[in-house]
Amino acid sequence: MITMKDIVREGYPSLTKKASEVEVPLSADDKQLLEDMLQFLKNSQDEEIAEKYDLRAGVGLAAPQLGIEKQLIALHFEDSRGRQYSMGLANPKIISHSVEQAYLQSGEGCLSVDRAVEGYVPRHARVTITATDINDNPVKLRLKNYPAVVFQHEIDHLHGIMFFDRINRDNPFAIPDNSIEIS
Numbered sequence: 001m002i003t004m005k006d007i008v009r010e011g012y013p014s015l016t017k018k019a020s021e022v023e024v025p026l027s028a029d030d031k032q033l034l035e036d037m038l039q040f041l042k043n044s045q046d047e048e049i050a051e052k053y054d055l056r057a058g059v060g061l062a063a064p065q066l067g068i069e070k071q072l073i074a075l076h077f078e079d080s081r082g083r084q085y086s087m088g089l090a091n092p093k094i095i096s097h098s099v100e101q102a103y104l105q106s107g108e109g110c111l112s113v114d115r116a117v118e119g120y121v122p123r124h125a126r127v128t129i130t131a132t133d134i135n136d137n138p139v140k141l142r143l144k145n146y147p148a149v150v151f152q153h154e155i156d157h158l159h160g161i162m163f164f165d166r167i168n169r170d171n172p173f174a175i176p177d178n179s180i181e182i183s
């Protein structure tokens with residue numbers, strides 16, 4: 001069972017390196033890792049389990065956050081319309097995106113960052129993502145709003161990018177050009 005002690009923190013090398021693509025079909029080990037990552041997210045959102053194991057709530061997790069330099073991510077959340085996103089993905093790629101940008105009005109956090117970092121994180125407002133799912137099926141997702149933000153946050157982890165790398169250093173709350181606010 002993955003707990004917070006397995007999640008590496010700011011300064012750990014895997015968080016600032018490019019992770020390697022994994023072989024498809026997925027090995028049994030990679031499938032198990034995706035299962036374990038997804039279970040962590042479900043546990044972290046279960047009040048009793050989260051309290052018992054002192055888990056921080058998470059809606060996404062990337063293998064580099066476990067010190068594993070593989071292109072594997074898990075996501076577990078639902079959007080404002082109640083659509084569920086609960087999946088483990090291998091080798092996710094943004095194959096196209098909008099010119100328009102978006103940012104969470106609340107800013108972002110990260111399970112690998114034990115401090116609050118204020119500011120707007122400019123991201124693509126809409127993205128098209130391809131990946132391979134835990135059953136070796138190809139996946140193509142067209143995302144916008146909150147789901148687009150979560151997936152981009154996790155895919156950034158595979159490229160060694162932390163959310164605060166994207167915040168405007170001179171003015172963290174500068175409204176990004178051509179952007180929409182996601183509340």
Ligand SMILES: O=C(O)C[C@@H](Cc1ccccc1)[C@H](O)SCc1ccccc1
Nearest residue numbers: 057058059060108109110111112150153
């Ligand atoms: O560290 C991670 O990658 C997981 C992040 C992903 C995330 C952060 C900000 C915005 C979108 C995604 C954690 O989920 S941060 C904690 C959290 C929990 C519930 C809702 C939003 C953020």
Ligand code: NI
Nearest residue numbers: 109110111112
């Ligand atoms: Ni993160």
